[in-house]
Amino acid sequence: EPEVTQTPSHQVTQMGQEVILRCVPISNHLYFYWYRQILGQKVEFLVSFYNNEISEKSEIFDDQFSVERPDGSNFTLKIRSTKLEDSAMYFCASSTGNAGEQYFGPGTRLTVT
Amino acid sequence: TQLLEQSPQFLSIQEGENLTVYCNSSSVFSSLQWYRQEPGEGPVLLVTVVTGGEVKKLKRLTFQFGDARKDSSLHITAAQPGDTGLYLCAAYPTEGSNYKLTFGKGTLLTVNP
Numbered sequence: 001e002p003e004v005t006q007t008p009s010h011q012v013t014q015m016g017q018e019v020i021l022r023c024v025p026i027s028n029h030l031y032f033y034w035y036r037q038i039l040g041q042k043v044e045f046l047v048s049f050y051n052n053e054i055s056e057k058s059e060i061f062d063d064q065f066s067v068e069r070p071d072g073s074n075f076t077l078k079i080r081s082t083k084l085e086d087s088a089m090y091f092c093a094s095s096t097g098n099a100g101e102q103y104f105g106p107g108t109r110l111t112v113t
Numbered sequence: 114t115q116l117l118e119q120s121p122q123f124l125s126i127q128e129g130e131n132l133t134v135y136c137n138s139s140s141v142f143s144s145l146q147w148y149r150q151e152p153g154e155g156p157v158l159l160v161t162v163v164t165g166g167e168v169k170k171l172k173r174l175t176f177q178f179g180d181a182r183k184d185s186s187l188h189i190t191a192a193q194p195g196d197t198g199l200y201l202c203a204a205y206p207t208e209g210s211n212y213k214l215t216f217g218k219g220t221l222l223t224v225n226p
Contacts, residue, residue, distance in 0.1 A: 004155075031212070041218075043156065043201065048212035056212045091155050098211040099143060102203075104155035 002026045004105035006092050012111045013082055021077045021108045023092030032075045033093040033102060034067065036060070043091065049075065050098070082112045116140075117202055117217035125223040129191055134220040136202035137184040145185050145204040146214070147176055156201055192224045 005024045013019050025032050034046040047057040049067050066078045075094075079086055089109050093102040118137045126132055136145070144163045148156035160169050162178035162185060169176045173196075175188040189196055199221050203214040 006155075033212070033214075035214075043203070043216040045213040045215070050212075056210055058213070089153075099205045101146065101158055101161050102214055103158060104148075106155045107153070109153070 002028075004092055004094055004103055006090075006105040006108050008108060009106065010109045010111070012113065015084055015112055016081050019079050019082055019110065021079075021090050021092075021110070023075045023077075023105055024073050025075055025092065025094030026103060027073070029094035029096050029103075031055075031095045031098055031100070032067075032069070033095075034077045035091045035093060035104075036088040037091065037107075038088045046077070046090075055098075079110075082110075084112050086110060087112045117204060117215060119200075119202060119217035119220050121220060122218065123221050123223075125225065126192055128193060128224055128226050130224075131188070131190050132192055132222070133186055133188045134200055134222070135184065135186050136217055138204070139183065140206060141182050142204040142206060143182075145178060145182075145202060147185070147187055148201040148203060150199040150201055150219070156203075189222075192222075194224045194226050197222060197224050 007022045032049045035043050037043045045058050047061045047067055048055045064080045068076050089107045091107045092105045095102045120135050146161045147159045150156045160176045165180045165182045167178045173190045177186045199219040201216055201219045203216045
């Protein structure tokens with residue numbers, strides 16, 4: 001069964017460093033998303049991406065964040081200068097259509113020290 | 114901001130018991146999705162309900178969408194230890210974003226053998 005994959009599973013970085021989280025969405029899906037979950041809190045929407053552009057972003061997704069689909073299979077989230085409060089699980093998701101069923105990857109645990 | 118309230122927050126039961134968890138909002142949703150999440154992993158989609166009053170069954174799990182599409186319930190019959198996990202509801206609003214899933218905080222279910 002097709003699934004969303006994410007790498008790395010765990011990333012440790014120092015405050016101020018740049019990180020890139022990678023995702024391979026399900027191959028026939030057209031809509032891609034990033035969410036984050038701070039330990040013990042809700043899953044929160046960050047950004048959605050369709051047709052090579054951001055379709056919606058939350059207030060969390062500020063200028064320190066960017067997304068890219070560098071090729072036909074990968075979808076990346078970049079944090080330019082990490083802060084301690086960026087420590088969280090980051091989930092990638094994909095769907096076939098807007099307002100459709102979103103399938104989530106296993107997540108990347110980002111720890112900023 | 115539309116909120117999804119899930120109850121109870123925690124539920125610990127013995128194997129073989131039945132249980133119901135709830136997802137409520139003051140807002141109307143175009144569709145609602147139930148996910149199950151295990152520690153350190155991504156949410157796994159269980160079901161999507163779309164029509165008011167809809168009932169869907171997945172083996173021992175029964176999902177219901179309220180007539181007014183503001184609430185949903187998940188009933189598990191004869192719970193098993195393998196049902197242990199965090200049950201999340203998530204929804205798209207009827208007005209506004211077709212991209213952003215809003216999540217509840219979840220019900221943490223523990224089924225003891």
